Amino acid sequence: MQPHQLNPAIEPQFDAVTDYILNHLGSNVPLVEKIGHYIVSGGGKRLRPLLVLLSANACGYKGEQHIPLAAIIEFIHTATLLHDDVVDNSDLRRGNATANAKWGNAPSVLVGDFLYSRSFQMMVEIGRMEIMQVISNATTVIAEGEVLQLLNQRNPDTTEESYMQVILGKTAMLFEAATEVGAILADATAAEREALRLYGRHLGIAFQIVDDLMDYLSDSETMGKNVGDDLAEGKATLPLIYAMRVGSDEERKLIRHAIREGGLDDLQPVMEVVQRTGAIYYTRQQAQAELDKAVQALDALPASSFRDTLITLTELALGRTS
Secondary structure: OOHHHOOOOOHHHHHHHHHHHHHOOOOOOHHHHHHHHHHHOOOOOOHHHHHHHHHHHHOOOOOOOHHHHHHHHHHHHHHHHHHHHHHHOOOEEOOEEOHHHHHOHHHHHHHHHHHHHHHHHHHHHHOOHHHHHHHHHHHHHHHHHHHHHHHHOOOOOOOHHHHHHHHHHHHHHHHHHHHHHHHHHOOOOHHHHHHHHHHHHHHHHHHHHHHHHHOOOOOHHHHOOOOOHHHHOOOOOHHHHHHHHHOOHHHHHHHHHHHHHOOOOOHHHHHHHHHHOOHHHHHHHHHHHHHHHHHHHHHHOOOOHHHHHHHHHHHHHHHOOO
């Protein structure tokens, strides 16, 4: 079951978002439209636009503007994917060839720029300054997070604090924006808005921690990307940071070398160290702690099926690792 199928009341709204997205990919330049349709139609759960819908509904929203607002969030997310795949030189996403693998880096970056621009056009049409402030701030923080991740690449001295700063920017910020703007659109109380902002932040942090954990658990068919991509790119994610902290000198040396050199030559022995040091358990526990905070934040919302679905999403997030 897909996340949007958890709540029957959301399904038609989710379908409307999909239609809205496809209807707003039009461009006078055929390649823009072709790449846009390719990346948008390439699968994915569209969790971020779903969060907009659930948050607005959880605060009693009865209008229609949450449909374009959810589409805006998905356009921004899609733009970041196009840019990320170029930066990371990725050739596989969601089980399909990346846009840069099919059309090259330059078209992928430029279409990502187009999607950013189109999302801001759509934002102006909604006409809510508070929403524009939240989303424009989020896109700035996301860009900063990506640059920070680039600076940390092939750096075995990356700390857990620095790692958390990266994932807060590159992933959690858009989750946070998605839930907060849903609340703003619904004219929620200050307490409800803050509750949903915190829910989105903690869910987003947990989501990225779990994603990083799966690089040492899953296969490419399950993940939709190549196993060991993070290690190949020299990314010191939480499983590696913890394994270096508690492992033996020899294990620490192995991981440090693997991060500095990149590539997959050391993948198997590194995965064995990650298992042996308890890094899998530790990383999963950190994700669970974030999910607990997300659920706790929802206490400020009135009871509803939409709040219940938000809680269920936290359970599905960690379930990806089992």
